[in-house]
Amino acid sequence: MMMGLHKDPTRTGAAPLAVLVLFGTLLLALMQQQTGATAAATVKTTAPPPKSPPLSRGIQPVTCQVILIGAATGSTPSSGTANLKIVQQAYVKCIGGGSAVQPVNVTVGGHLMAFAAKWAGVAVSQKVGADDDWTIAFNDVPYLRLRDSVVRDLPYSSRSALLQCANCSRVELLNVTTTKLQPASNTKSSVLFHGPIHATNVSYVSLTNFNCSDVRDAHGWGCVFLQYNTRSVSAVAPPALAVVGSSFRSNSVTRRGLYGTLHALKTGTFSRSFGLGLVVVGPFDPVPLPSTASLAISLSGVQAVNNTGGFGTVLSVMSNMSMGSLSIAESQFLDNIADASGAAVSLVAPVKSILINATQFEGNAAINGNGGALFLANGTSVLSITGKSSFLKNSAEAGQGGAIHSTSGVQMMHLDSESYLDENFAAFGNGGAICVGALGALNMTGRSRMSRNVARNGGALYIAAGPTAYITLESGSKFSSNIVTEYGGAVAVAAGGLGQISILGGSSLLYNEAQTGGGAIAVLSGDVGRIRVADGSKIAECRTNSDGDGGAVLVATGNLREVEVIYGSEVRDNVAVGGSGGAFAVYGSSSAISVIVNGSSSLSGNVAGMHGGVAAFTAPYGIVRLDGANVSGNVATKGNGGAFYLCPPHRTEHRSGETFSVVLVNVTLTDNQAGGSGGAIFLSPLSPSQPVDFGSASMRVEEIVIADLYLIAAANSTVQRNMAGGAGGAVLATASETSGLRVHFANCTFDANRAGDMALAAAAAAAATATGEVLTTIELVDPGLGGVVAVAGLMDDIRRWPSINAAAQAALSPSSYEPISTARRSCYVAIYNSVFTNSSATEKGGALHLTTCTASVDGSLFTDNTAGQSAGAIAMSSPGLPTATIPDGPEASWWHSLLVRNSTFTGNKARDGGAISTVTSGMVGLYGSVFDSNGALGAHGGAVSVRSPLSMSFGHALEISSCRLMSNQAYTYGGAVFSGVMNVVRISNSTFVSNVAQHSGGGFALVMENKDDFARLIHLEISDTELLRNTASQDGGALYFAVEMLPPALLRGLTVRNNTAARGGAWSMIPPKPMEWMPSVLLFKEYAGDKDFYTVGEGSSVYIIGLPEYDTPAN
Known part of the structure; x- marks a missing residue:
């Protein structure tokens, strides 16, 4: 009988009273059993519905069944008629x-x-x-349980909802279906209809196994409108909504509705009102719900497919509804559309927490608004997406946040347990997956990801304002293949900065792409505290196109304080096609930066169209420390710094004592290239924005200050096959007006580096021509200088430069790469126990080029380095006057401009000065070193060529002691050593063996090249030295002098044997014309060996004293 009644609740005939009582008892028992089963099923879900609030003592549910089935005529009766065809069945029990x-x-x-x-x-x-x-209305029912009910095949009513519970505190819908509802075809367009179900003044509502389908063209709401009691609520029993095991399919809300169920959208000239969604939650009275008793909403096991709404297509929560939580578990939201925002959920009310677990949002679209799936007008404290939840192919067609949009802030966002946001887009807006007004922090873990999302800015995530404390990816999580047409391929932070970006535990930024900057991450305003890539994580194959900067990361105007790439992590193959910073570009200039790369981590294959293949930084000071890292294959196509472009701004003050350090320990620095200068590292300041005031001239000349310091230090490292189209095949560095420069190398190997590479330079010029750019050059350093390293100090406005005594500095720190002292504009290089091989420069300094700089080289090897012009190994050019006291004469306290000790130079080649060429006003000191098989292929000094930059009678000295020079060759003068006119030349305890000069001076040549040098007082002393088997094609097989010497030169303890020349196998002296009237005196003591001397003079111009057969004037 019970089953028959359910099948036909409208059958005729009256049941006996006993039967009705029995039926009621059985039905109530059955409902209680089903309710218990439902509760048990609910407990199994990941996110259970909110706990039912307690009822007043003694209140029991009223359980009702409603059958309301229409005739499906598609029209409504005319006014004043009673057309029974509208309703086919109507039953309530x-x-x-x-x-x-x-x-x-x-x-x-x-x-x-x-x-x-x-x-x-x-x-x-x-x-x-x-x-x-x-329509049907239940009135003043404290606890209504509506079950096993159906409302279908009916038109909407303009008077009220088809099914209403008015002033019902607790409403439970169990196994209720609304389907095939629509407006009548003959109604006027101006008429507004009520939706299917409406409950007012509620405190708790549950929808269990609720099914709403084929509800078409609804006004305001499509399935259920719940108006909550906001006046008399308590924290003990806060309001709640639970939707469990329910289905919403093929419904549509197409117009604004009654009771404020509308959303007005204005965008530019566009203005329109929309309806809301299928389940709409709002207040019964215009009184805000207190935050102490906020609403909790739970959706579990919900399916919402192919629905269309206005604002919050599936769930829309109106204003004045303070929410404690929204929990969505084990649900699906597929192919829903919102004419405005939130095709799945829109929350106008603020909400404390949102938990999304094991839920799928796919193909949802917001047509004219924001948030393709989820829209939050007032943000949330916590947004957690977990349990393999997914947001896939959602879109904001004309707005922001392809999947999620929060107009206000989200304090904490979690994405974990293999959850993902993929292929969402906001093609004309920001945040392809997520757009937030502000974000406190984001944590992605458990192999979660945001991939293949598309937007204008922030392909995966856009943050409008900050500060954001941190973004953390860990446990294999990633941002990958996101694309934007402007900034931030994965993440864009518009303002407020970012505390920390952490990519940990095998996580990654991969394949992200931006058009104008920040291929993966762009912080457009504000500082960034730290970027940390650790534990086998990576930033790889990200890209910014056009002339944008930061192939992976751009910090556009703020400071970046720390970058860490540590513990086996990598930054590789990122590209800034036309801009700077293949991986990182940072343009803040007011605070220090710290870059740490260690633990077998690598920076490789990054490319910048302009400067800094890996990074372009403009911080004023800080440290770049590479420890156990590999830096290889990075390219700055048209600019400087194949790996690092470090460009501190000039400071307007000069007593800060701050340091910008680049430290390499156990590093491999290989195959980096720059079309400009600094094949691997470029450290040089930007031009000053205003003049730097140094006070009086005497202060400029004499003051040593606690200046800023630029330091490049390398130890136990390999620097190999780096190339530059300009200067500094591996490294270029300069001092600044307020900063000194120190370069220290210890126990390093430098091999096959190249400066002035024609192919690189041509490619850079061609690329620049194609884009209409004008390539900048470094004022202090010309192209083609320093095959490995080119460095420069500065002169002041009266051409004085702050000299550093290389010998004194080296004595203080013979093997350290830490700086001892500094002075503004100064430059000092210290090299200890290092090897330079097979490097080249098209102009000068096959290994090293030093401009306005001093250097110490100790225990090092230079082999097979070449230069197109001068100095196959080391070139020094220091014109002008030093700020130190200028010594004069052999007894003076000379300061060393270049100090070379215990080093070996073999097989180096250049046009002039096969191994070393200097033009400096200090002393060049060569001690305990070997020069073997070096060659000057077009000029002087097969091993060493030294000249003075000054046309005056003081400055510049050469000292060679305990050295061995053998098998060197020169095209013209000085098979081993060539010296121009000096103040002092001292050679002692050395050996010159088998050196060859194609012209004169097979071993050593001292020649006045410049006619203005006649006024120089030359102090020459050669002592305890062997000259053996040296050869010159013309004059002076061992020694050749073409200068005026006064006071007398001293040659003492010489052994000169088996040297050959056309004239003067031992030595030849030919004073230069027209100064032959000026007498020159050679004073020989303890001489042994050949006496094949040749001299030219008139009258008393030449005197030889100490040898009996030559103690009279020679002709």
Whole structure:
């Protein structure tokens, strides 16, 4: 009988009272069993519905069944008629409610009165003025449980909802279906209809196994509108909504509705009002819900497919509804559309936490608004996406946040347990996956990801304002293949900065792409505290196109304080196609930066169209420390710094004592290239924005200050096959007006580096021509200088430069790469126990080029280095005057401009000065070193060529002691050593063996090249030295002098044997014309060996004293 009643609740005939009582008892027991089963099923879900609030003592549910089925005529009756074809079936039955059971107060439209006589447990009356209505209202029911009910095949009513519970505190819908509802075809477009179900003044609502489908063209809401009591609520029993195991399919809300169920959208000239969604939650009274009793909403096991709405297509929560939580678990939201925002969920009300677990959002679209799936007008404290949840192919067609948009901030966002946001897009807006007004922090873990999202800015995530404390990816999580048309391929931070970006535990930024800057991450305003890539993580194959900067990361205007790439991590193959910073570009200039790369980490294959293949930084000071790292294959196509472009701004003050250090320990620095200068590292300041005031001239010349310091130090490292189209095949560095420069190398190997590479330079020029650019050059350093390293100090406005005594500095720190002292504009290079091989420069300094600089080289090897012009190994050019006291004469306290000790130079070649060529006003000191098989292929000094930059009678000295020079060759003068006119030349305890000069001076040549040098007082002393088997094609097989010497030169303890020349196998002296009247005196003591001397002079111009056969003037 019970089953028959369910099959046909409108059948004729009256049941006996006993049967009805029995039926009621069985039905109540069955409902209680089903309710228990539902509760048990609910407990199994990951996110259970909110706990039901306690009821007043003694209140029991009224359980009702409603069957309301229309005739599906598609039209409504004319006014004043009663067309029974609108409703085909109408049945209501209620039981329960406590011991004193009262019939439930039900009011209905006129079209249902004919059915009401067969209803049970209700007191039915017709609504006033509702003759043409077909709706049902339950009134003043504290606890209504509506189950096993259906509303279908009906048109909407303009008078009220088809099914309403008015002033019902607790409403439970169990196994309720609404389907095939739509406006009548003959209604006017100006008429607004109510939606299917409406409950008012509620505190708790649950929808269990609720099904809403094919509800078409609804106004305001499509399935259920819940108006909550906001006046009398308590924290003990806060309001709640639970939707469990329910389905929403193929429904549409196409117009604004009643009771404020509308959303007005204005974008530019576009203005329109939309309806809301299928389940709409709002206040019953215009009173805000207190935050102490905020609403909790739970959706579990929900399926929402192919629905269309206006604002929050599936769930829309209106304003004045303070929310404690939204929990969505094990649900699906597929192919829903919102004309405005939030095709799945829109929350106008603020919410404390949102938990999304094991839920799928796919193909949802916001057409004219924001948030393709989820829209938050007032943000949330916590947004957690977990349990393999996914947001896939959602879109904001004309707005922001392809999947999620929060107009206000999100304090904490979690994405974990293999959850992902993929292929979402905001093609004309920001945040392809997520757009937030502000973000406190984001944590992605458990192999979660945001991939293949597309936007204008922030392909995966856009943050409008900050500060953001941190973004952390860990445990294999990633941002990958996101694309933007402007900034931040994966993440864009518009303002406020970012505390920390951490990529940890095998996580990655991969394949992200931006058009104008920040291929992976762009911070457009504000500082960034730290970028940390650790534990086998990587930033790889990110890209910024056009002339944008930062192939992976751009910090556009703020400072970046720390970068760490540590513990086996990598930054590789990132590209800034036309801009600077293949991986990192940072343009803040007011605070220090720290870059740490260690633990077998690598920086490789990064490319910048302009400067800094790996990084372009403009911080004023800080440290770049590479420890155990590999830096290889990075390219700055048209600019400087194949790996690092470090360009501190000039400071307007000069007593800060701050340091910018580049430290390499156990590093491999290989195969980096720059079309400009600094094949691997470029450290040189930007031009000053305003003049730097140094006070008086005497202060400029003499003051040593606690200046800023630029330091490049390398130890136990390999620098190999780096190339520059300009200067500094591996490294270029300069001092600044307020900073000194120190370069220290210890126990390093430098091999096959190249400066002035023609192919690189041509490619850079061609690329620049194609883009209409003008390539900048370094004022202090010309192209083609320093095959390995080119460095420069500065002169002041009266051409004075701050000299550093290389010998004194080296004595203080013979093997350290830490600086001892500094002075503004100064430059000092210290090299200890290092090897330079097979490097080349098209101009000068096959290994090293030093401009306005001093250097110490100790225990090092230079082999097979070449230069197109001068100095196959070391070139020094220091014109002008030093700020140190200028010594004069052999007894003076000379300061060393270049100090070479215990080093070996073999097989180096250049046009002039096969190994070393100097033009400096200090002393060049060569001690305990070997020069073997070096060659000057077009000029002088097969091993060493030294000249003075000054046309005056002081400055510049050469000292060679305990050295061995063998098998060197020169095209013209000085097979081993060539010296121009000096103040002092001292050679002692050395050996010259088998050196060859194609012209004169097979071993050593001292020649006045410049006619203005005649006034120089030359102090020459050669002592305890062997000259053996040296050869010159013309004059002076061992020694050749073409200068005026006064006071007398001293040659003492010489052994000169088996040297050959056309004239003067031992030595030849030919004073230069027209100064032959000026006498020159050679004083020989303890001489042994050949006496094949040749001299030219007139009258008393030449005197030889100490040898009996030559103690009279020679002709």
